[in-house]
Amino acid sequence: MRTTARAGSLAVCALALGLPVAAQAEWESYEAKRYGFSMLVPKGTRLVDRDREDGWGVLEGSFQGVKLYGCAQLGRHETREAIEAFGVEVTGIAADRWEHIDRGKTRGRWTWYDTVLATEGDRAAVGIYGIGPRGSYLLVLVTTVSDYEEHEADYRRWYESIALHGGWELFRAKDYGFTMLVPEGCSTKTREDGAWGALEATHDGVTVYGLAKKGERAAAEEIEKLGVELTGIGADHWKHVDKGKNRRGWEWYETVVARDGDRACVGIYGVGKKGSFLLLLRTTASDYEAHREAYDYWYRHVHLD
Incomplete structure (x- = not known):
């Protein structure tokens, strides 16, 4: 050019x-x-x-x-x-x-x-x-x-x-090997949860979790169990909405939506070249319904390094 x-x-x-x-x-x-x-x-x-x-x-x-x-x-x-x-x-x-x-x-x-x-x-x-x-x-x-x-x-x-316009901003977790959108102006903290490294960002009632188990390829059942423990939403309330392979850095992935009462959660989990990952966004059911398109777009655009 x-x-x-x-x-x-x-x-x-x-x-x-x-x-x-x-x-x-x-x-x-x-x-x-x-x-x-x-x-x-x-x-x-x-x-x-x-x-x-x-x-x-x-x-x-x-x-x-x-x-x-x-x-x-x-x-x-x-x-x-x-x-x-x-x-x-x-x-x-x-x-x-x-x-x-x-x-x-x-x-x-x-x-x-x-x-x-x-x-x-x-x-x-x-x-x-x-x-x-x-x-x-x-x-x-x-x-x-x-x-x-x-x-x-x-x-x-x-x-x-x-x-x-604002509302969301790009966040790259270099130590964990993933990139995702987080609410603009949110506070971010990291912690260790056993073998999993965890990043948590909160803003105006919305919480985003990014968890990584570096160097290990966890089974789907192990990651699903971790998601239930983290969100407090029972496994029978989780709905699998998509799955795929070899896209955006994922070797394989599954996307889920969970609702229980006024709690709602959307997320994606799977395995990439650096390990295993679980990324979730937790909000209220009413907020999810009002902004479903934005939340669905969020989980479809999580990238692994």
Whole structure:
């Protein structure tokens, strides 16, 4: 990808949302609570949410010929190169046609970000990508070159509306070998629980547990028993909702949801190359029902080193 330094670079990169009829369209704010970002979209835009096998979640929509993509890889800080390659795949515009307009650190809730402009034939794309508290992001619009050139003010308005939000932040337990999301601002403590090392984070009634038995491959029954002891929710209240192999660092894993009265717990356990793991999030049943999508997304995006 090309990098170009320009005076007033933000003004140039803000050649954003040129919609064939969107200059006259009404705008509304859209918050993707699941992913932790917000942006303006033309009123009436229908966004479809889908999960990819590689861990990226993609919000995709279109309005009168312009395509909008809001993509997030929660629970993982990808490299610049990895996000750029994903952007090429999403837009279909080759890497050598991308131009870096601006980049920076600690702007808003971005840890770092790059803004880019790409043109190839009659296609144009403008966007921003980088990492924030909850993971990695790519937000981009794809339109025509002529449309892009005609509606600079609308593109600027879209670009300047993009914001990342808190609520969760990425936590990497280097000593234990896993990465997960934890409530932002939580207090974290570690302890030894027999052969298991344990990390505990609590915030506003939600508790996250991360346990690791380094160097040993425990049986599923042993890990399940530990989960029952830790949460106080009986084994007959646990429901297995998913299982798999060779994904996100897991050699094998199982995901579970448990409810008993007003107590609820979601979690994932299994084995990776560094040992055995049990990661759980405990809350109330009412809170789980109100935010089920966020909690389900949490356990699907725990990564092992």
